[in-house]
Amino acid sequence: MNRIALIFVAALAACATTDPPESTMASARTMVAQARPVAQQNAPAELAVAQDKLARAETAMQRGHYEHARMLAEEAEADARLAWITSERVRTERALQEERNIR
Amino acid sequence: MKLPLKLTVLAAALAAGCAISPEADRQLTEARAAYRLAADDPAVQRHAQVELKSAAGALQEAERVAAEGSNSDLVEHNAYLAERRARTALSTAQAREAEAGIVAAREERRRAQLEAREREVALAREETQRAETARREAESRAALLEHEKLKVVREETAAAELAAEVKGLHAELPDVQAKQTARGWILTLGSEVLFDSGATLKDESRRALDNLAQFLRKHSERGIAIEGFTDSNSPKDAGQRLSERRAQAVKFALVQRGIEPHRIDARGYGPSFPVASNETETGRQQNRRVEIVINPS
Numbered sequence: 001m002n003r004i005a006l007i008f009v010a011a012l013a014a015c016a017t018t019d020p021p022e023s024t025m026a027s028a029r030t031m032v033a034q035a036r037p038v039a040q041q042n043a044p045a046e047l048a049v050a051q052d053k054l055a056r057a058e059t060a061m062q063r064g065h066y067e068h069a070r071m072l073a074e075e076a077e078a079d080a081r082l083a084w085i086t087s088e089r090v091r092t093e094r095a096l097q098e099e100r101n102i103r
Numbered sequence: 104m105k106l107p108l109k110l111t112v113l114a115a116a117l118a119a120g121c122a123i124s125p126e127a128d129r130q131l132t133e134a135r136a137a138y139r140l141a142a143d144d145p146a147v148q149r150h151a152q153v154e155l156k157s158a159a160g161a162l163q164e165a166e167r168v169a170a171e172g173s174n175s176d177l178v179e180h181n182a183y184l185a186e187r188r189a190r191t192a193l194s195t196a197q198a199r200e201a202e203a204g205i206v207a208a209r210e211e212r213r214r215a216q217l218e219a220r221e222r223e224v225a226l227a228r229e230e231t232q233r234a235e236t237a238r239r240e241a242e243s244r245a246a247l248l249e250h251e252k253l254k255v256v257r258e259e260t261a262a263a264e265l266a267a268e269v270k271g272l273h274a275e276l277p278d279v280q281a282k283q284t285a286r287g288w289i290l291t292l293g294s295e296v297l298f299d300s301g302a303t304l305k306d307e308s309r310r311a312l313d314n315l316a317q318f319l320r321k322h323s324e325r326g327i328a329i330e331g332f333t334d335s336n337s338p339k340d341a342g343q344r345l346s347e348r349r350a351q352a353v354k355f356a357l358v359q360r361g362i363e364p365h366r367i368d369a370r371g372y373g374p375s376f377p378v379a380s381n382e383t384e385t386g387r388q389q390n391r392r393v394e395i396v397i398n399p400s
Contacts, residue, residue, distance in 0.1 A: 071180045078187035085194040092201035099208040 021070035025061060028054055028073040028080070035084035042090040046083035050076050127175040127182065131165055134182035137189035138162050141196075150199035151192040158188035265322070269397070272318050279311070287397045290315075291378075294333075294349065294391040302348035304356055312353070315395065316360035326366045328396040329353045334387035335374040347371030353393055 032054050039047040053076035060069035123131075138158055141147045147155055165181035168174055269288045273281040280291040297308040304312070319327065331346030331353075350369035358364050379386035 071176070075180065075183055075187070078184050078191070082187050082191045082194065085191050085198060089194045089198040089201065092198045092205070096201045096204045096208065099205050099212075102212065 018066050018070070020061065020066050021073060024070050024073045024077075025057060028057060028077040031077045031080040031084070035080040035087070038091070039080075039083040039087040042087035043083045046079060046086050050079035050083050053079055123169055123172055123178055124175040127169070127179040130179045130182040130186070131169055134162055134165060134185040134189070137186040137193075141189040141192045144193060144196060146196035146200050147192050149196065151195040154188060154192035154195050158185050158192055161185035161188055265397070268318060268321065272314055290395040290397070292393045292395070293388065294393060295388070297353065297393060298349060302345065302352045304352055308356075312356045312360065316357050316362055319357065319362050319366070322397075326368065326398045328394075328398070329357075329367060329369040330394045330396065331369075331371040332376060332378075332390060332392050332394070333374050334390040335377070335381040336387060337374075339373055343371055343373035345371070346373050349393060353395075 032050050035043075035047055035050060053072050057069045057072035057076055060066075060072055141151075141155055141158065161181045162185035165178050165185055168181060169178045265288065266283070269281050269290070272290070273279055279296075282289055282291075292311065296311065297304055299305055319325070329350045331348075331350035333342035333346050335342070337345065347370065350371050354364070354367045354369040357367060374381070374390070377386075377390045378392070379389035381387050381390060
């Protein structure tokens with residue numbers, strides 16, 4: 001009986017509205033901006049995903065779909081981080097290759 | 104018990120409505136695989152602990168929500184974050200490994216260059232030393248050769264000069280025999296030229312002694328030996344003493360003419376070392392003699 005009630009509450013909570021996720025949005029924007037100049041060349045696909053997610057998060061914010069916006073912003077930040085580190089990895093591995101070719 | 108039954112049905116309906124979608128399930132499976140891949144990588148353990156921990160947090164959240172079976176979107180969201188973060192961890196580790204590789208490669212190249220340069224320097228130094236040694240050897244060989252050559256020339260010149268001088272001397276002294284031997288030039292003067300009897304020089308010997316003194320002054324580097332001899336007619340001791348006194352008399356006459364005494368070695372040998380037979384008067388006359396040995400410088 002208690003367990004069923006808990007599940008019920010949890011299901012409702014999952015669909016509940018929240019405050020605007022300003023700080024999550026801010027860190028997503030920062031991460032995308034940081035990734036953009038380096039990732040454009042070495043990780044364009046990952047960067048495109050991040051930029052698309054951030055745009056959708058911005059739209060969701062405008063419409064007041066804050067929970068949706070928070071999730072999209074979190075994903076955009078993770079995408080941007082991956083895009084950035086992927087481009088860093090590609091750049092570094094290329095540099096290593098060049099370094100080894102010098103000999 | 105009717106109400107609880109209704110509630111159960113309602114909860115089931117709600118749960119079914121938010122049940123984990125195939126999409127969320129697929130995403131979760133992908134996240135687990137990506138996380139496993141990253142977590143098993145030793146390079147990630149070394150370089151990307153923070154990123155891996157962040158992936159683990161999202162994956163736990165996804166698993167927790169999935170276990171509740173209530174919110175597919177939240178499962179998918181967290182699984183997505185877990186998968187991205189796991190891949191971020193992997194990429195971070197690979198980038199760090201590549202960076203370390205660059206540092207190592209540069210260090211290796213720098214070391215190889217340094218070694219090559221050191222080898223070159225050592226080689227050049229060796230080469231220089233070899234060249235210097237060869238130069239010095241050649242120089243000293245040349246110097247030695249030059250020295251030898253000069254010595255030979257000097258000796259030849261000196262010998263030629265001496266020969267000329269002795270011949271000149273000989274020409275001035277008609278009664279003197281001159282011959283070149285291993286001991287040097289030997290001038291032999293008959294005792295009658297120098298002495299009447301005893302050990303007193305004759306006046307007539309003055310010219311011969313003047314010439315001899317002049318010759319010795321000219322050749323100041325040479326010493327001479329004055330050796331007196333007698334024939335075998337007089338008793339041995341008397342002959343010995345006479346020959347000594349005569350040699351001394353010649354030495355004294357030369358010292359009077361300005362020759363340093365240390366250059367003159369005067370000795371008597373009596374009747375020893377005859378140059379002719381004592382059986383005839385001619386032979387005995389030849390044996391009564393004073394020999395002046397001019398040392399070869």
